[in-house]
Amino acid sequence: MRPLTYSRARDVDDALALVAAGPDSAFLAGGTTEVDLLRAGVSRSGHLVDINDLPLTAVEDRPDGGLHIGALARMNDVARAPGVVHRFPAISRALLQGASEQLRNMASLGGNLCQRTRCPYLRDGVSACNKREPGTGCAALDGPNRGHAVLGTSDHCIATHPSDVAVALVAFDAVVHTVGAAGARAIAADDFFLLPGETPEIEHPIGRDELIVGIDVPGTPIARNSVYLKFRDRQSYEFALVSVAAAIEVDAGIVTDVRLALGGVGTKPWRAWRAEAALVGGPATEAAFRRAAAVELADAVGREQNAFKIELAQRAAVRGLNQSLKGIRS
């Protein structure tokens, strides 16, 4: 049995000092990921710094039409905040389709962004996994890999990123705010998730002792028409095989603005930049949506069991764009 100690931070400075004091310290928010991984022997944390007394639970409408979400705001509180429901329905829907009612009452937004992949080879504690034990290989490459990624993969890792809300946050250019010993940083959500490359164990550009304090989402009218669709093996309490956050604005039949991001298919929440570029200035037709989705998935790498995701992701993107166009929320 490994020893585990616990302390409760009084404020942000206290949290930073406590976590910096131990080489194996980690922040504890809702604990719905960290405690699971400790039990499984995947997390090697030896000291937990509980941050739940920090004043980081606000969910506020910003004057520019955007949002400020405190890192400790709970998934359910964010999902049901009127400003989120009306200004960013895709964020609300993504949260409500994740986990369970009980988990959403515990789980924080900061913890959600830092959750680890659900790849079974990471979690079983024994299989080859470069994320858990760098240099051991990736058992998913030749093993059962139905749930794994087709975009952003490398020879070292094909695990998907599991968060739903991260997909919507990436679609709407959210910014993650952190503080650490070197000061405060603002990191674009798209840059907060790293591709695995040769170092899949490094998942974020922040240090172990850097605290997420909040997430800002800039105001944008297009988000009001946004949708989040999640396709999975069962309709609740399940991670996405494919998900899509989509929003589109059209003038006289021509696409003037569009946001598209995919979940369940990438090693990170996947902003569909190429599809967006293909759509803007062209006709808002189903044929155009299908062509744009094909452009985005052109470099996808399917394996024995997960190649179906390439077609499923394209259909999901088309459906998401159609629903946003027609004002169908879910």
Ligand SMILES: Cc1cc2nc3c(=O)[nH]c(=O)nc-3n(C[C@H](O)[C@H](O)[C@H](O)COP(=O)(O)OP(=O)(O)OC[C@H]3O[C@@H](n4cnc5c(N)ncnc54)[C@H](O)[C@@H]3O)c2cc1C
């Ligand atoms: C059964 C189950 C089903 C789930 N289904 C889904 C799903 O469908 N969709 C989905 O998106 N998610 C799902 N989740 C994941 C869930 O959303 C996350 O576990 C949760 O959001 C993590 O938040 P937390 O506050 O509990 O984080 P914790 O477990 O407390 O922390 C997670 C990690 O983040 C770090 N951390 C926490 N807060 C901060 C901070 N402010 N700054 C820096 N680091 C921090 C911790 O050190 C730890 O490494 C599921 C989880 C479970 C257990």
